[in-house]
Amino acid sequence: MESELEMTDETALQNLYDRAAAAHMQPLWVNTKGYVPREPAPAIVTAHWPADTSIPLLRRAGEIVSSEFADRRVLVCNNPALPPFSPTTQTLYACIQLLLPGEKAAPHRHSQNALRFILQGEGADTIVNDKPVRLRRGDVVITPAWAWHGHVNTSNNDMVWIDGLDNAVLKLFDATFFELPPHTGEIANEVVGPANTGFDPDWHFKWHDTETLLREQQASGDPDAAHGCRRRLLDPKTNSDPLPTIAAHMTLLPEGFRGQSYRSSDSVIYVVMSGEGRTTCEGEVIDWKEGDIFTIPTWKRYSHQASSEAVLFSISDRAAQEKLRCWREQRGDGPVQIFGLSG
Ligand SMILES: [Fe+2]
Numbered sequence: 001m002e003s004e005l006e007m008t009d010e011t012a013l014q015n016l017y018d019r020a021a022a023a024h025m026q027p028l029w030v031n032t033k034g035y036v037p038r039e040p041a042p043a044i045v046t047a048h049w050p051a052d053t054s055i056p057l058l059r060r061a062g063e064i065v066s067s068e069f070a071d072r073r074v075l076v077c078n079n080p081a082l083p084p085f086s087p088t089t090q091t092l093y094a095c096i097q098l099l100l101p102g103e104k105a106a107p108h109r110h111s112q113n114a115l116r117f118i119l120q121g122e123g124a125d126t127i128v129n130d131k132p133v134r135l136r137r138g139d140v141v142i143t144p145a146w147a148w149h150g151h152v153n154t155s156n157n158d159m160v161w162i163d164g165l166d167n168a169v170l171k172l173f174d175a176t177f178f179e180l181p182p183h184t185g186e187i188a189n190e191v192v193g194p195a196n197t198g199f200d201p202d203w204h205f206k207w208h209d210t211e212t213l214l215r216e217q218q219a220s221g222d223p224d225a226a227h228g229c230r231r232r233l234l235d236p237k238t239n240s241d242p243l244p245t246i247a248a249h250m251t252l253l254p255e256g257f258r259g260q261s262y263r264s265s266d267s268v269i270y271v272v273m274s275g276e277g278r279t280t281c282e283g284e285v286i287d288w289k290e291g292d293i294f295t296i297p298t299w300k301r302y303s304h305q306a307s308s309e310a311v312l313f314s315i316s317d318r319a320a321q322e323k324l325r326c327w328r329e330q331r332g333d334g335p336v337q338i339f340g341l342s343g
Helices: 002-022 053-064 167-175 207-220 320-325
Strands: 047-050 074-076 095-100 104-110 114-120 122-128 130-135 140-143 149-152 161-163 229-232 246-253 262-266 268-274 277-281 284-286 291-294 302-306 312-316 326-329
Touching: 047 053, 053 074, 053 095, 053 268, 095 291, 104 291, 122 161, 207 229, 207 277, 207 302, 262 302, 277 291, 277 312
Parallel strands: none
Antiparallel strands: 047 291, 074 095, 095 161, 104 149, 114 140, 114 161, 122 130, 122 149, 229 246, 246 312, 262 326, 268 291, 268 312, 277 284, 277 302
16 A cells, blocks of 8 residues: 555656656756755866967967958867867866967957966057057956957067956856947057947056066065965956956966965966976876966866976956855865855
8 A cells, every 4th residue: 555655656746747847847856966066066177288289289370370361360278078169167268369470350349358368479469449558478468348459469579378258157148249340440549449448557467567576475475385476466446356257366386386285166277477387186187387278177176386486377267256255265174265254
C-alpha cells in the first residue's frame, strides 16, 4: 500500500513537472544549487597568450590586412573554454591591436566602456571626443561609454596596445549600441560628433607618473604579501574607478618576489609590461614574460613569483562587482573579506 502511495506521489510529481515544462517553467526545488550555487563555478579557464605567439600573428596581420580593410587590426584573446568570438573572461575582452606608421582607425562610439594599455611604441594619438591623447609605452587611456574615439599614428613607430572592453557585460544587459560619425574624413583634431561624454585628462594615466607612485610605494616599506607594489588607477578627483565596470591596476613585483596565495571573485586579465616570472593557479603554472597575456578565473587561488623585477597591468570586473556588493577576496587561509561588509 505504501509503495502504491509513493508511486502515486511520483506519478503526480512527474505530471506536475511535465505540465510546468510545457508552460516553460521549472520547479526551483529540484535544482536549487543550479539556481543559487554555493560558490562560483567559472565557465572560463586559466589561459595564457604568450607574446611569442601573439605578436608574430599580429605582425603577420600587419603585412596582409590593411587598417582600412580591418577598421581595427585587432586579435581578440578568446578564452579557450568558450566558443569562438567569446570574451577573454566571462565579462571582459582583452584585444591586442597594431597601428602602423601612417595608419589611422576611423572614429566610432559604442555603449561599451573601454581602455587602452600601451605595450609597444610611442607617438600615436588616440582621439577621445575630439581630444588627441599622445600614447606612450606603459600609458593607460580611458575611453568611457559613448565617447567618440579613433586612432592615428603620425609617428615612425609601430604601436601595439591592449584594448580592454566590457562587451560581455553589455551583452548580458542586451544594451549594446554602436554608431559611426555623421560624416567621414580626417580624424586628427576634427570634431567627429557631439562630445556628450566627457573625457577627463586625469583619465590618461601616464607611465611616468604611475612608475613614480609605484617606486614611492616600494621605497616606503614591505610590498603587499600577495600583490607586491600595486596601484589601482583611480580618478584622483573622485577616488573611484573611471569606468563603472572595469578596475585597472599596475603592479610592480620586485626581483625575487614570492607572493602569498590569493583569490577574489573577479576574474583577472594580466598583461606583462616587463620582466619575467611565474603565476601558479591551482596547480596550473604560467611562466610569463614581456608582452604575455594571461587570465585567472574567479575565486581560483593563485600566487605570483618574479624572477626579475616585473611590471604587470591588469583589468577585472571588480568595479562592477563592488557596486553590486558581491566582490570578495581571501588572502592565504585568512578570513574571507566581503566588500561593504568587512571592517
Ligand atoms: Fe571602439
